[in-house]
Amino acid sequence: xxxxxxxxxxDTRSGFGAGLLEAGKxxxxxxxxxxxxxxxxxxxxxxxEFPERFFQVGIAExxxxxxxxxxxxxxxIPFTGTFANFSTGxxxxxxxxxxxxxxxxxxxxxxxxxxxxxxxxxxxQILEDxxxxxxxxxxxxxxxxxxxxxxxxTLAIADFEGPVYLRFGRPKVPIxxxxxxxxxxxxxWHMHHGKDVTIIxxxxxxxxAVEAAQQLEAEGISVDLxxxxxxxxxxxxxxVKSAAQTGAVVTAEEHQLIGGLGSMVAQALAxxxxxxxxMVGVNDSFGESGTPEQLMKKYGLESQDVYAAAKxxxxxxx
Amino acid sequence: MxxxxxxxxxxxxxxxxxxxxxxxxxxxxxxxxxxxCLYIMKSTEELSGIAQQVRRDIVRMxxxxxxxxxxxxxxxxxxxxxxxxHILNHRPDGFDMNGHGEDLFFLSxxxxxxxxxxVLARSGYFPVSELATFRKLDTRLQGHPTTHEGLPGIRxxxxxxxxxxxxxxxxxxxxxxxxxxxxxxxxxxxxxxxEGQIWEAAMYAAHxxxxxxxxxIDVNGQQIDGPTExxxxxxxxxxxxxxxxxxxxxxxxxxMAEVLKGLTHAKSLTGQGKPxxxxxxxxxxxxxxxxxxxxxxxxxxxxxxxxxxxxxxxxETLGDY
Numbered sequence: 001x002x003x004x005x006x007x008x009x010x011d012t013r014s015g016f017g018a019g020l021l022e023a024g025k026x027x028x029x030x031x032x033x034x035x036x037x038x039x040x041x042x043x044x045x046x047x048x049e050f051p052e053r054f055f056q057v058g059i060a061e062x063x064x065x066x067x068x069x070x071x072x073x074x075x076x077i078p079f080t081g082t083f084a085n086f087s088t089g090x091x092x093x094x095x096x097x098x099x100x101x102x103x104x105x106x107x108x109x110x111x112x113x114x115x116x117x118x119x120x121x122x123x124x125q126i127l128e129d130x131x132x133x134x135x136x137x138x139x140x141x142x143x144x145x146x147x148x149x150x151x152x153x154t155l156a157i158a159d160f161e162g163p164v165y166l167r168f169g170r171p172k173v174p175i176x177x178x179x180x181x182x183x184x185x186x187x188x189w190h191m192h193h194g195k196d197v198t199i200i201x202x203x204x205x206x207x208x209a210v211e212a213a214q215q216l217e218a219e220g221i222s223v224d225l226x227x228x229x230x231x232x233x234x235x236x237x238x239x240v241k242s243a244a245q246t247g248a249v250v251t252a253e254e255h256q257l258i259g260g261l262g263s264m265v266a267q268a269l270a271x272x273x274x275x276x277x278x279m280v281g282v283n284d285s286f287g288e289s290g291t292p293e294q295l296m297k298k299y300g301l302e303s304q305d306v307y308a309a310a311k312x313x314x315x316x317x318x
Numbered sequence: 319m320x321x322x323x324x325x326x327x328x329x330x331x332x333x334x335x336x337x338x339x340x341x342x343x344x345x346x347x348x349x350x351x352x353x354x355c356l357y358i359m360k361s362t363e364e365l366s367g368i369a370q371q372v373r374r375d376i377v378r379m380x381x382x383x384x385x386x387x388x389x390x391x392x393x394x395x396x397x398x399x400x401x402x403x404h405i406l407n408h409r410p411d412g413f414d415m416n417g418h419g420e421d422l423f424f425l426s427x428x429x430x431x432x433x434x435x436x437v438l439a440r441s442g443y444f445p446v447s448e449l450a451t452f453r454k455l456d457t458r459l460q461g462h463p464t465t466h467e468g469l470p471g472i473r474x475x476x477x478x479x480x481x482x483x484x485x486x487x488x489x490x491x492x493x494x495x496x497x498x499x500x501x502x503x504x505x506x507x508x509x510x511x512x513e514g515q516i517w518e519a520a521m522y523a524a525h526x527x528x529x530x531x532x533x534x535i536d537v538n539g540q541q542i543d544g545p546t547e548x549x550x551x552x553x554x555x556x557x558x559x560x561x562x563x564x565x566x567x568x569x570x571x572x573x574m575a576e577v578l579k580g581l582t583h584a585k586s587l588t589g590q591g592k593p594x595x596x597x598x599x600x601x602x603x604x605x606x607x608x609x610x611x612x613x614x615x616x617x618x619x620x621x622x623x624x625x626x627x628x629x630x631x632x633x634e635t636l637g638d639y
Contacts, residue, residue, distance in 0.1 A: 031495070055491065055526070063484045063518035070488020073473050074496055075416050078488070093478050094515070098485055102465050102475045 002192045002217050002225065004176040004210055008147070012168035012204075013111040015147035017042025019154025020079055020109075024050050027077065030158055033068055034081040035061050040170075041081035041111050061086045065094035069104040077158060078106050084113035084167055085126040088133060099163050100136040107157050108133075112170045113143075114254035115282070115299055116204055116292040125287035131259020133165040134232045140185060141232040143167045143253075143261075145206035147175045149229060152183035160185055167203065169254075171292045174207050186230045188238035194222035197310050198242040198249045202228050202261050205252035205280065208296075211303035216310055223310070231261050236268045243275040248313040252280040252306050254296075276316035278309040361404065366574045367635040368440065369399045373605040374638060375436035375449055377628045380619040383453040386461070389615035390507060391433035393538050393571070393600035398437040400577040401503060405585070410442035413470035421500045422473065422489055426482020427507035427536070428462040429617070434471075435459050440636065443471040449639045480513025482506065483533060487523050490531045501588055504533040509541030512550050517562070523593040524563025532584045532594045533564075536571065538602040540613040555597055564595045571600035606631055 024030045024046050031053040032046050038056075047054045057064040061082055068078035080087065087110035088095070099106045110129065117125045133141050140162060144150040150168050157164045181189065192213065201209035206227050213223040224242045228235065243249050249269065251262040262279035269275045282299050296302055372395050380386035402408075406421045414420075425434050432452065439446045444458070451457035458469040462477030474485045482504055490502040510516065523531065535555065543549045552558075559566045565587055569580030577598075584594050602616070603609030606628040609620075620628055 053495070057522060058518075058525075060518035060522065062481075062515040063487075063522050066481050066484020066515065066519065067488035067491070067522065069474060070485040070490070071492045073416060073422070073485075073489040074418070074492025074498075076492050076495065094481055094484075097475050097478045098481050104474070 002210070002213050002223065004191075006174045006176050008175040009172045010147040010175055011170060011172050012144060012147060012150040013040070013042050013170065015144070015150030016109055016111070016154050016166070016168055017045055019151040021045040021049060022151070023155055023158035024053065026155075027158060029075055029077050030079065031055065031071055031076045032079045032081065033057055033064050035059055035064050035086065037082050037111075040083070041109070043081050061091045062094050065091045065106070065108075066098050068106045069098040069102060072104045072106060079109050080106065081109050081111070083117075083124060084110035084129045085124055088129040088165070089126060092132060095133075096136060100139050103138060104163060105161055107164045107166060109154070109166045109168075111168055113167045114169060114204070115287045115295040115301065116169050116171045116254065118170065118292045118295065119289050121289040122286040127254070127256045127282050127287065128259065129165070129167060130231055130253075130255050130261070131263070134259070134264070138163060139232065140164045140230065141167070142185065142230050143203040144229050145201075145203055145227060146173060146177050148177040148179050148181070149183065152181070153229065156183045156185055169204055173204055176207060176210070183229070186233045186235060188235040189227040189229065190238065191227055192223060192225040194224040195246055196222040196248070197314055198224040198226060198246045199252065199306065199310060200226045200228055200239060200249065200261070200265055201252040201306070202231060204254050205301060205306070208301065208303040209252050209306050212306035212310060215303070215307050221310070221314070228261060231264065234264050234268060236272065239265055239268055240273045243269055243273045247275060248317050249275050249277045250280065250306060250309045250313055251277070252301075252309075254301055255281055257281040257283055276313050278313040280305050280309050362575045362578065365399050365403055365578070367633070368403055369395050369574065370605075370633045371636040372399060372433060372436045372440060374629060374632045374634060375440075376432040377606065377620055377625060377632075378638065379432045379436070379449055379452040381625040382450065384619045385453055386432055386619060387429040387617045388432065388619065389540070389602040389609060389613065389617075390427065390430040390536065390538065392606060392609060393602045393604045394430055394505065394536050395433050395605065396574050396577050397505065397534065397536075397571050397598060397600075398433050400574060400581055402437045402441045404578060405581045406503070407500060410471070413443060415473060417473070417500075418496065418498060419500060421503065422486070423503045423505075424474065424482045424486040424489070425463060425476055425505050427479060427505065427510050428476030431459070431461065431463050434463060438471040439639075444469065446639045479507070479510040480515040483516055483519040484522075486531060486533070487519055487528055490528050491526065493530060500530070501585065502531045504531065506533065506535050507541070508535055508537045508539065508546055508552060509549070511535060511552065520559065520562040520564065527591045528593050529589055529591050532581070532588065532596065534596040534598050536600055537597050538600045540602045540616065542613060542616050544613060559595045563592060565590070565592045567594065567596045569596050569598045571598035572604045
């Protein structure tokens with residue numbers, strides 16, 4: 001049965017905040033920096049517990065990335081916190097030279113990613129961040145789907161040596177990942193086994209994909225459901241195996257189609273296992289103001305859109 | 319303790335800082351000053367000799383690959399030699415990225431890599447012969463400094479300007495967290511401080527009272543498109559940095575005795591709650607008459623005749639690589 005128990009509702013950024021506090025307790029080298037968004041990033045608990053290991057940088061994200069790179073020289077494990085837009089596009093060159101090319105153990109933690117930031121509009125709704133970060137050699141890119149997975153991911157990256165981009169969001173969403181589900185960087189979570197169509201989802205689209213899969217299964221269509229939380233390095237093996245079995249693939253993400261999960265899955269399939277593919281994501285467009293729900297509907301990121309994509313791709317099978 | 323491989327210098331350099339430190343600890347300032355004068359007088363000549371060799375290395379390196387940045391490198395040679403052969407407490411043997419218990423240096427204007435590579439090699443971080451690989455395929459001596467190829471002595475990539483101060487501040491804060499009393503040094507071009515990130519970092523350093531950093535700006539008044547005054551006037555640098563909460567010193571950067579005095583003085587100002595900035599006046603291309611005082615040699619290599627001319631003005635004191 002494709003059945004995931006919803007155990008509550010919370011924002012993924014709170015999962016980050018809880019994970020950061022726990023990581024700080026486990027390892028005295030964990031330090032945190034924030035660019036004037038402590039409350040938004042849920043970093044208050046860490047600040048309260050470890051004030052001497054917390055660095056307020058003010059509204060100066062470029063400096064924050066550099067200071068974080070420097071803190072690694074001396075053995076610290078810095079976690080930077082700001083919105084996804086200011087964590088990537090605004091500071092791309094700082095990340096490129098001082099962190100990625102220099103191989104620094106910095107954890108770039110980015111909240112309010114994507115359309116679900118809502119009313120603030122397109123200036124803050126970054127939909128290109130996964131692409132930018134994934135292009136950087138040596139960068140690990142993770143986009144967890146609920147509170148539990150974000151907390152687990154935060155703890156996992158603290159133990160992982162190397163630069164990481166961790167992307168999460170603002171709205172409260174269902175909690176459905178079991179709290180004891182192991183989080184392995186670079187390893188897909190195979191949520192449900194099926195034979196007719198593969199659905200591969202990341203971030204907030206994972207729950208939408210669950211709802212779509214339930215609808216498809218109710219119609220007798222067997223769904224292979226895969227959660228890709230680590231977009232880079234991509235678990236190509238899991239994707240190719242599933243595609244070989246179902247012969248039809250759908251991807252779903254809260255990001256541009258160009259440069260996101262869909263692009264990367266398409267690349268992997270084209271090289272290893274050419275398979276009919278449909279992609280759910282934002283199609284070369286900026287966002288706009290609105291409630292998260294309105295925006296997800298307008299830009300085609302609802303469970304109905306994943307469902308429709310699955311029907312289309314099944315029709316493409318010979 | 320500086321551990322220099324150059325045998326003709328090692329005895330003097332290994333002992334002098336210890337004597338100086340003990341003079342400090344006893345607060346015997348008269349003895350310290352007397353000692354310092356004697357020491358600087360004795361060593362200045364030898365350091366100037368090293369600087370001659372480093373300048374030869376610079377022009378030979380850029381000539382060999384017909385690319386690179388000789389102008390700023392030559393202008394900052396005396397600073398680098400004073401730093402690596404006298405001021406820094408560092409371990410050229412067994413380079414450690416974290417640098418616990420060592421002073422650290424960050425070059426923010428990474429394009430003057432030739433002078434840094436020469437000084438790193440001459441002070442024992444890697445074989446001097448490796449200078450011949452500068453900017454060539456598969457080299458550890460990339461056009462701009464990088465950690466990517468594992469070259470000992472480099473702790474972060476630089477070249478895209480304006481980033482080094484932030485990184486150095488992070489490293490300085492890590493030292494404080496680790497209870498390490500060592501000092502972090504940085505060097506910047508004067509044109510470089512047109513980058514906005516420098517001023518973000520300047521504000522940050524004062525706010526967090528990062529007083530274990532000594533930054534230096536190479537004030538040579540030149541950048542690629544011409545004099546800084548014409549391209550983008552820097553205004554009153556002392557007033558700017560003081561307004562940002564830094565202690566500001568000035569230093570003549572092409573006089574070895576003045577550089578030693580200036581860096582030693584700056585060191586005495588650490589630990590007082592404020593970051594330290596040295597405004598260092600230099601002449602771009604110093605030591606090679608036809609390269610001096612012009613932005614023309616910012617990123618241009620000499621041809622064969624120009625190399626011969628340049629080498630004729632610089633004494634080979636340690637042996638060419």
